[in-house]
Amino acid sequence: DQQVKQNSPSLSVQEGRISILNCDYTNSMFDYFLWYKKYPAEGPTFLISISSIKDKNEDGRFTVFLNKSAKHLSLHIVPSQPGDSAVYFCAASRHGNEKLTFGTGTRLTIIP
Amino acid sequence: DAGVIQSPRHEVTEMGQEVTLRCKPISGHNSLFWYRQTMMRGLELLIYFNNNVPIDDSGMPEDRFSAKMPNASFSTLKIQPSEPRDSAVYFCASSIGRLNEKLFFGSGTQLSVL
Numbered sequence: 001d002q003q004v005k006q007n008s009p010s011l012s013v014q015e016g017r018i019s020i021l022n023c024d025y026t027n028s029m030f031d032y033f034l035w036y037k038k039y040p041a042e043g044p045t046f047l048i049s050i051s052s053i054k055d056k057n058e059d060g061r062f063t064v065f066l067n068k069s070a071k072h073l074s075l076h077i078v079p080s081q082p083g084d085s086a087v088y089f090c091a092a093s094r095h096g097n098e099k100l101t102f103g104t105g106t107r108l109t110i111i112p
Numbered sequence: 113d114a115g116v117i118q119s120p121r122h123e124v125t126e127m128g129q130e131v132t133l134r135c136k137p138i139s140g141h142n143s144l145f146w147y148r149q150t151m152m153r154g155l156e157l158l159i160y161f162n163n164n165v166p167i168d169d170s171g172m173p174e175d176r177f178s179a180k181m182p183n184a185s186f187s188t189l190k191i192q193p194s195e196p197r198d199s200a201v202y203f204c205a206s207s208i209g210r211l212n213e214k215l216f217f218g219s220g221t222q223l224s225v226l
Binding site for chain 1: 155203205220
């Protein structure tokens with residue numbers, strides 16, 4: 001049972017444009033969400049997070065939006081750069097539990 | 113800090129053999145996680161430890177998998193006997209262990225079971 005879903009395995013975006021990566025979750029107990037970025041032959045690295053008490057969190061070119069009623073979150077990258085080409089994982093956790101549940105990942109390719 | 117260190121980086125073995133993956137967490141981190149990455153299921157949590165004690169091993173797929181953390185600076189994940197379907201990338205991660213603290217991942221072990 002995949003509690004965190006990333007339905008787009010891949011996405012290609014022109015350099016300078018906006019990249020939007022989507023994530024859906026089924027467990028209504030999740031209240032903390034994170035995005036990780038992974039380059040080939042490396043481990044995932046933390047990118048940005050959001051608590052369920054917020055609906056938006058911004059860090060430079062990266063913004064995460066949370067829609068609790070739809071159980072949906074998205075990561076916006078503006079403007080997209082070639083170095084953003086990577087696999088992006090969405091993750092979620094429950095209050096009081098440090099265990100993270102990850103999605104299957106979306107491979108983002110930025111086209112120069 | 114050197115980060116989370118995993119060894120080996122690559123492991124190729126034959127079906128039925130024992131495989132041992134190793135992990136050294138970041139010094140001062142008291143939570144350690146073992147994840148497995150596959151195309152179909154993404155990153156799956158196998159087991160995690162807090163203060164060297166296993167907290168949740170519900171993700172360990174079968175009795176063939178076992179994990180230990182004998183001290184704060186070392187953990188192993190063992191597969192015995194290994195099977196071709198165990199082929200995947202295995203990641204170790206550590207965190208300070210406070211709620212919502214982000215995880216730091218190692219570079220992973222690419223396991224191929226022939």
